[in-house]
Amino acid sequence: MIMKKLLLFAVFLLAASVTYAGGYRVSAQGQRALAMGHTGVAVVNSAELAFFNPAGLVYLENDLNISAGVTGVMSNVKWQNNNTGQFSETDNPIGTPFYFYASYRVTDFLSVGLSAYSPYGSVVEYPTDWAGSHLVNKIDLQAIYIQPLISIKISEYFSIGGGPIYATGGVNFNKNVNRTLTDEQGNRSNVEVDASNVTNWGWSASWMFNPTENLRIGFNYRSEIILEAEDGEAVFSNVPNSPLSPIKNGEVGFDASLPMPAELSVGLSYEFCDKWLFAFDYNRAYWEVYTNLNIDFAPDDVPDSSNPRNYKNASTYRFGLQYEALDELTLRAGYYFDESPVREGYFAPETPRNDSHGFTGGLSYQISKRFAVDLAVTYLRFKEVGASYDYYMEDGTSVPFGGTYKSNALLGGLGVTFNL
Amino acid sequence: MKNYIKYTAILALSLVACEPEFDESIEDDQVYNQGEANFENYVAVGNSLTAGYADNALYVQGQKNSFPNILAQQFKHVGGGDFKQPLMNGNLGGLLLNGTQIAGNRLTLSLVNGMPAPTPIAGTPTTEITNTLTGSFNNMGVPGAKSFHLIAPGYGNAIGVPSGMANPYFARFRSSENATVLEDAVAQNPTFFSLWIGNNDVLGYAAAGGAGVNQQGNLDPSTYGSNDITDVNVFASVYSQEVDALTASASGGVVLNIPNVTSTPYFNTVPYNPLTPTLLGEQLPTLNATYAQLNQAFAFLGVPERAIQFSTSGASGLVIHDESLTDLSAQLTQVLIGGGFDPQTAAIYGAQYGQARQANANDLLVLTSSSVIGTVNMDRIAELMAVGVPEQTAGQLAVNGVTYPMQDQYVLLPSEQEDVATATAVFNQIIKGVAAQKGLAFVDANVLLDRVATSGINYDGGTITSEFATGGAFSLDGIHLTPRGYAFMANQIINSINTTYNSTIPKVNIGYYSGGPAIGE
Numbered sequence: 018m019i020m021k022k023l024l025l026f027a028v029f030l031l032a033a034s035v036t037y038a039g040g041y042r043v044s045a046q047g048q049r050a051l052a053m054g055h056t057g058v059a060v061v062n063s064a065e066l067a068f069f070n071p072a073g074l075v076y077l078e079n080d081l082n083i084s085a086g087v088t089g090v091m092s093n094v095k096w097q098n099n100n101t102g103q104f105s106e107t108d109n110p111i112g113t114p115f116y117f118y119a120s121y122r123v124t125d126f127l128s129v130g131l132s133a134y135s136p137y138g139s140v141v142e143y144p145t146d147w148a149g150s151h152l153v154n155k156i157d158l159q160a161i162y163i164q165p166l167i168s169i170k171i172s173e174y175f176s177i178g179g180g181p182i183y184a185t186g187g188v189n190f191n192k193n194v195n196r197t198l199t200d201e202q203g204n205r206s207n208v209e210v211d212a213s214n215v216t217n218w219g220w221s222a223s224w225m226f227n228p229t230e231n232l233r234i235g236f237n238y239r240s241e242i243i244l245e246a247e248d249g250e251a252v253f254s255n256v257p258n259s260p261l262s263p264i265k266n267g268e269v270g271f272d273a274s275l276p277m278p279a280e281l282s283v284g285l286s287y288e289f290c291d292k293w294l295f296a297f298d299y300n301r302a303y304w305e306v307y308t309n310l311n312i313d314f315a316p317d318d319v320p321d322s323s324n325p326r327n328y329k330n331a332s333t334y335r336f337g338l339q340y341e342a343l344d345e346l347t348l349r350a351g352y353y354f355d356e357s358p359v360r361e362g363y364f365a366p367e368t369p370r371n372d373s374h375g376f377t378g379g380l381s382y383q384i385s386k387r388f389a390v391d392l393a394v395t396y397l398r399f400k401e402v403g404a405s406y407d408y409y410m411e412d413g414t415s416v417p418f419g420g421t422y423k424s425n426a427l428l429g430g431l432g433v434t435f436n437l
Numbered sequence: 438m439k440n441y442i443k444y445t446a447i448l449a450l451s452l453v454a455c456e457p458e459f460d461e462s463i464e465d466d467q468v469y470n471q472g473e474a475n476f477e478n479y480v481a482v483g484n485s486l487t488a489g490y491a492d493n494a495l496y497v498q499g500q501k502n503s504f505p506n507i508l509a510q511q512f513k514h515v516g517g518g519d520f521k522q523p524l525m526n527g528n529l530g531g532l533l534l535n536g537t538q539i540a541g542n543r544l545t546l547s548l549v550n551g552m553p554a555p556t557p558i559a560g561t562p563t564t565e566i567t568n569t570l571t572g573s574f575n576n577m578g579v580p581g582a583k584s585f586h587l588i589a590p591g592y593g594n595a596i597g598v599p600s601g602m603a604n605p606y607f608a609r610f611r612s613s614e615n616a617t618v619l620e621d622a623v624a625q626n627p628t629f630f631s632l633w634i635g636n637n638d639v640l641g642y643a644a645a646g647g648a649g650v651n652q653q654g655n656l657d658p659s660t661y662g663s664n665d666i667t668d669v670n671v672f673a674s675v676y677s678q679e680v681d682a683l684t685a686s687a688s689g690g691v692v693l694n695i696p697n698v699t700s701t702p703y704f705n706t707v708p709y710n711p712l713t714p715t716l717l718g719e720q721l722p723t724l725n726a727t728y729a730q731l732n733q734a735f736a737f738l739g740v741p742e743r744a745i746q747f748s749t750s751g752a753s754g755l756v757i758h759d760e761s762l763t764d765l766s767a768q769l770t771q772v773l774i775g776g777g778f779d780p781q782t783a784a785i786y787g788a789q790y791g792q793a794r795q796a797n798a799n800d801l802l803v804l805t806s807s808s809v810i811g812t813v814n815m816d817r818i819a820e821l822m823a824v825g826v827p828e829q830t831a832g833q834l835a836v837n838g839v840t841y842p843m844q845d846q847y848v849l850l851p852s853e854q855e856d857v858a859t860a861t862a863v864f865n866q867i868i869k870g871v872a873a874q875k876g877l878a879f880v881d882a883n884v885l886l887d888r889v890a891t892s893g894i895n896y897d898g899g900t901i902t903s904e905f906a907t908g909g910a911f912s913l914d915g916i917h918l919t920p921r922g923y924a925f926m927a928n929q930i931i932n933s934i935n936t937t938y939n940s941t942i943p944k945v946n947i948g949y950y951s952g953g954p955a956i957g958e
Contacts, residue, residue: 104463202527421459423458
């Protein structure tokens, strides 16, 4: 019987497909959720609720719940252009989104919590001076959210939760000045912009509804946070030393802003056959706020860099399944379909995201009564896509950068859960 | 538990190894086809255009952007091998022979008196031609080489460089003192070759304003000067010999013909009539008054068309020396004496203007004349003072193009243009004939560069034209191409190869190659 169920589980695992979200959102905010296709807005089983639905914290069995983990994100992008024979691929360092969640029941109807997590981040590194180096050589951006929370039980059926978010982030972005400018030795003229410790505030709010013993419905909304880098540091290098050059080598200040879009989640979970749980989440990410990556260099005579993005709002559909195989072992699998926020003609190599399918799996092993280890693995598959970015301008002429892209990503995560 | 961790680790590792793969990968050679040619060992033979010469010098960046190197990178998609070039020491340009500089540094655009002007970059070159490189080189482009030089023994012997018997660039990488360029090329057993030669057989003459000799009928090239036009039969003979030798081992090849020198900015940038009332200033009435006396003499001698007069409202033609005119020095002197000039002045005027006239739209001023026009010719002052002319008067008579006629080397006269055009056309017939006979790919560089000059060529970032410095096709010497210009030629060569050999070699995007002049301090 157990074998049969395991087999069923394996079939679901195979059928499952993608968990990374579009743009520079990285969905890895809990190993238990990630193993189930990053569902969780209506799943009550650990402090991961602090991210997915703070309203649910108050329904946790234990008084003190802690979940923490880190995920290794290995992503690869290959690009080629059949007209010219150019090809390249990224050599990305491993990204490491992390999370720490804690909740404590103060009274029967009130829990408080604290969370720290990194929902946005991206490290994309192409070989320096590659064919698209006028758009990006390397980008490394990360935002960390820190959030105190409360969770209030209105009744056995309904709760609300939420709290303010303190966001801190930074970005490092390196690109060549244009397609051809070099110094006298032929070294490509380059600019690197760097801003760190940029902060701002936001909030999240949620509710959970439990109409029956087996069914939960959840809703969570996280506000948009715009990280505005003021007086960052931009360094120009390998620019020809000439009075005829519009830019000079050296450091200048710049202003730029990078939006962390709002995200709405709604979903349900259903327990069945005693040991099984099915979960579905729908996410809507409000990427429309990301219209342009403008870099406004402080000196007036240095031309500003305008990089239209014009993202659109995008949806993600997530499915997860959990099976309590043994008393101490829980198996999970999931699938998600992640819509890209990138419009046609805006496919920039710095976030080369087309629609993707995420296939996830994982397990929890209860080492002791209080302590469990959580593992999750995700394989993210992108279709081979012909795409271009058409808004790079050269002397007033649009010069598209296009070709064929093929990407994938693998996430391996390790977490711990502690209950008291 | 341990087992679970182990299996998870194995699963993770197997997925890491699973890189994204294209259905048809360029990197894995699944996209392009070599057709009927073999690009394994490509050897390029030619002159400065093959070497990657630009901005009046040979330097590493220019060599990296030579059309053969661009081609070789694209050939790698269809089985092409490494492409070795005899790289210079860095990006300064210039050459040393036993420590003495014998070639100028590369030009960059710099501010001179507030105006951008091509200027040699500062520094001492470090490329010593007697330090002969070892090994064979796929790029056998030798700046300055004419058709017959490729088969001249000793052309790479540094001893012959000062006398012009040998070529400093070839001296750097010839296999032995007596080796010929062709021998060194053929010894590499090329599977594919390019040959672009013959330009200097006419260009030397043209660039020197026709100061050399048109050698038609002289079958001994060892007697030619560097500014002469090669005899047609000599050209035909050596060209066939070269193609025969290269085709011996090669599966195929491409040949390019000779552009019209007149489609280059070198001959189209300096106007024949740069003299304006503003430029001449207060001198204008005096100049016209003086020339009026001379014009009477011209009229008297029956050559009123030689009259010189500067417009008080618009642009006027330069005063030039036209050696195709009958030399009327003696007659002019006599007439001026008759008109009341003292004999010495009359003799000087007679000599100076005996073959002079004002330039018209049919005359082509070479690029190098721009730095000479309107300046005082110190040599001429010295000459005049030597025969007793006072310094001030000598100075007045020595203003280039205004009082002192522009000399032969600065002006390509219509008759000289015709010599060049005729020779170019005949050489091109020979090249096309040989290409057809051998079944080689052929690129009509003549038509292509004319198109650049007339309509321009569109690319993804704009249009390249033959406008000097800003057009994008020609480098700051006005004759050699920019990286973008060379990339354009490489694409045309690929077109022709693909058609001839049924291959599918991808072309480059010329927008990735610099068309702008390098800018300096």
